[in-house]
Amino acid sequence: MKGGAPLAPIIRTEHLRKVYAVGKERVVALNDVDLSIEKGEFCCIVGQSGSGKSTLLNQLAGLEKPTRGKVFIGRHEISAMSETDLARFRQAHLGFIFQSYNLLPTMTAAENVALPLMFKGVDKNTRLALARKELKSMGLLGRANHLPTEMSGGQQQRVGIARAFVSNPKVIFADEPTGNLDSTTSKQVLYRMLELSKNQQVTFVMVTHEPELARCADRIVTILDGKVQSSVVQDEETRRRNREELFAGLDLTIGGKAAKEKGGGGGKTEAGRAS
Ligand SMILES: Nc1ncnc2c1ncn2[C@@H]1O[C@H](COP(=O)(O)OP(=O)(O)O)[C@@H](O)[C@H]1O
Numbered sequence: 001m002k003g004g005a006p007l008a009p010i011i012r013t014e015h016l017r018k019v020y021a022v023g024k025e026r027v028v029a030l031n032d033v034d035l036s037i038e039k040g041e042f043c044c045i046v047g048q049s050g051s052g053k054s055t056l057l058n059q060l061a062g063l064e065k066p067t068r069g070k071v072f073i074g075r076h077e078i079s080a081m082s083e084t085d086l087a088r089f090r091q092a093h094l095g096f097i098f099q100s101y102n103l104l105p106t107m108t109a110a111e112n113v114a115l116p117l118m119f120k121g122v123d124k125n126t127r128l129a130l131a132r133k134e135l136k137s138m139g140l141l142g143r144a145n146h147l148p149t150e151m152s153g154g155q156q157q158r159v160g161i162a163r164a165f166v167s168n169p170k171v172i173f174a175d176e177p178t179g180n181l182d183s184t185t186s187k188q189v190l191y192r193m194l195e196l197s198k199n200q201q202v203t204f205v206m207v208t209h210e211p212e213l214a215r216c217a218d219r220i221v222t223i224l225d226g227k228v229q230s231s232v233v234q235d236e237e238t239r240r241r242n243r244e245e246l247f248a249g250l251d252l253t254i255g256g257k258a259a260k261e262k263g264g265g266g267g268k269t270e271a272g273r274a275s
């Protein structure tokens with residue numbers, strides 16, 4: 001880490017363990033995980049299928065309770081919160097991006113993006129104005145009144161990203177957000193996530209099984225059989241080089257001129273990759 005003040009961990013686990021009961025079997029999905037993620041980091045969690053990546057993300061995000069051990073976000077021990085407090089905490093401080101986008105089908109892009117603000121009690125006009133601003137930063141202002149079915153997979157995921165960022169969360173969690181996208185669209189979507197995280201100083205935790213995407217992260221956490229095999233901070237130079245390589249020659253004006261010319265944007269979608 002170069003110069004400056006030492007960073008404070010914003011996410012921290014202590015002896016985290018998660019065991020699932022399947023019939024009479026017990027599956028140890030996480031086994032004694034101690035992990036720290038620093039404030040403002042873009043962190044990728046990688047590992048083979050079934051290694052425990054989603055389980056870890058779900059514990060970090062307070063979507064599931066650990067069997068044992070602790071999870072802290074900032075100074076809050078979320079693993080000790082009641083379901084009600086946890087739900088409130090998630091709404092106030094966390095954002096989520098899903099592999100399958102999870103947009104509400106009867107709502108327009110703008111209404112979907114505005115939704116987290118409704119739970120925060122923001123009035124309708126302000127909500128929609130903020131949603132449009134967020135869609136604009138995703139190159140999607142022109143799709144504000146479209147329904148999810150009227151958009152490509154890449155566009156829907158960018159709506160999902162706008163929705164995660166709209167309420168200015170401290171941390172955003174994403175489980176395989178590019179898992180349903182083709183390679184070019186995946187890169188474009190990752191670029192937007194990196195850019196927004198940096199601009200808004202959001203800590204970002206993303207599960208991916210694509211090493212070339214993970215190489216762009218500030219920190220790469222590798223999970224093997226429910227344990228942290230390594231947690232590596234990449235130096236600035238390596239990161240910059242990896243990003244340059246990945247994004248070289250890519251059309252990053254997604255949703256802009258290129259989208260109009262192709263009449264859709266993100267190119268081929270729903271590549272049907274198994275996950
Ligand atoms: N709800 C669940 N019930 C039972 N077993 C589960 C559940 N979720 C995950 N597992 C098991 O826990 C292990 C880790 O799963 P997961 O975290 O989904 O892996 P990954 O995301 O790395 O593919 C796997 O063996 C999986 O089958």
Ligand SMILES: [Mg+2]
Nearest residue numbers: 053054055175
């Ligand atoms: Mg998974």
